[in-house]
Amino acid sequence: MIGLTLLLFLSVFILFDLPLDVYIIAASIVLFISVIYWIIAFITFKKEMKLADELRENQALLKQLRNEHNDYRDEVESYFLLWVHQMKTPITAVKLLLEHPDDDMISLVRQEVLQIDNYTNLTLSYLKLMNTTTDMTFSQVKLDDLILPLLKKYSILFIHYHTKLHYEPIDDFVLTDARWSSIMVEQLLNNALKYARGGDIWITFDNREHQLDIRDNGVGISDTDLPKIFDRGFSGFNGRLNDKSSGLGLYITSTVGRRLNQPVTVKSNAGQGSTFTIHFKSPQSNLSFL
Incomplete structure (x- = not known):
């Protein structure tokens, strides 16, 4: 123009x-x-x-936000459906046991109540983990203060399943969040009790490498299941044989470990038992948290 x-x-x-x-x-x-x-x-x-x-x-x-919201909603819905299913089993068992109460039934009722408590705590932990803003407070924590309350809590299962515990007091300190580390130890202990009934469980600490081992001589984990045991909802062959397996305990343990920068590893052979290791940081470490 x-x-x-x-x-x-x-x-x-x-x-x-x-x-x-x-x-x-x-x-x-x-x-x-x-x-x-x-x-x-x-x-x-x-x-x-x-x-x-x-x-x-x-x-x-x-x-993206809409998809995340939908995923969050679907995840919560699917988990609570699973949670309701898991809770029905011990509640039904308690009702049946209380129909004909006697001294022998008290121990069984306590076991089922312990399972209800574990499932409830697992749900609360899961919901908190889904919130990425959940605070974690780090301090020097004595390992005995983490482990002994859990051993007392699960003593009824050790007695009932005739599972032998090998544990010596651990006076060492680690740098961690006490509440979340307690959840990690509890889930690993509960897992060992579930799959090593009538066997042995060892809890030991390497103060040079700052590694806490929870070892058992139970059924172990197959080579095909081993790479997937920390996936959400995966219960594997052993879990399918156990109707109380939700497939979330090890997922929560692994997720907490990543958040705390103290990863969890596992060594296992089918029929020979498993060793789960929490890799703590020493109290003198300079941490870069994820």
Whole structure:
């Protein structure tokens, strides 16, 4: 359009035999106005592109938040369906035991109540873990203070299943969150009791490597199940044989371990038992938390 305008001006100037200087001035004015127009148009275009990019980013973020919300809702719903199913078993057992109460039944009732308590605590821990803003407070913690209350809590299962405990007092300190580490130890202990009934459980601590081992000589874990035991909801072959396995205890343990920067590893052979290890940090360590 600018070219046609300048050509029209030139034709007029030629037809009317006007001075060329006047044409140059007119052409310069046209070009000057065009340059200003181009600059304004370019700035406007850049603003529109920026707004379009921001709109796309906001739409993508909104979609992501919506998907996360739907995933969270589905995850909570699926877990609570599982939780309700898991809770029905010990509650039904308690009701049946209380129909014909006697001294022998008291121990069985206590076991079922312990399972209810464990499932409830597992649910609360799971919900807290789903909240990424959950606080974790680190301090020097004596391992005996973590382990002894759990041994007392589960003593009824050791007695009932005739499982032998090998444990010496551990006076060493580690740097961790006491509450969450207690959850980790409890789930590993509960797991060992579940699959080493009538066997032996060893709890030992390597103060040089700052590693807490919970070892048993129970049924062990097959090579095919071993890579997946920390996946959410995975119970494996042993878990399918045990109707009280939710497949969440080891998932929570592993997730807490990552949050605390104290990973959990496992060594196991089918029919020979398993060793779960919590890799703590020493009280003098400089931690970079995840």
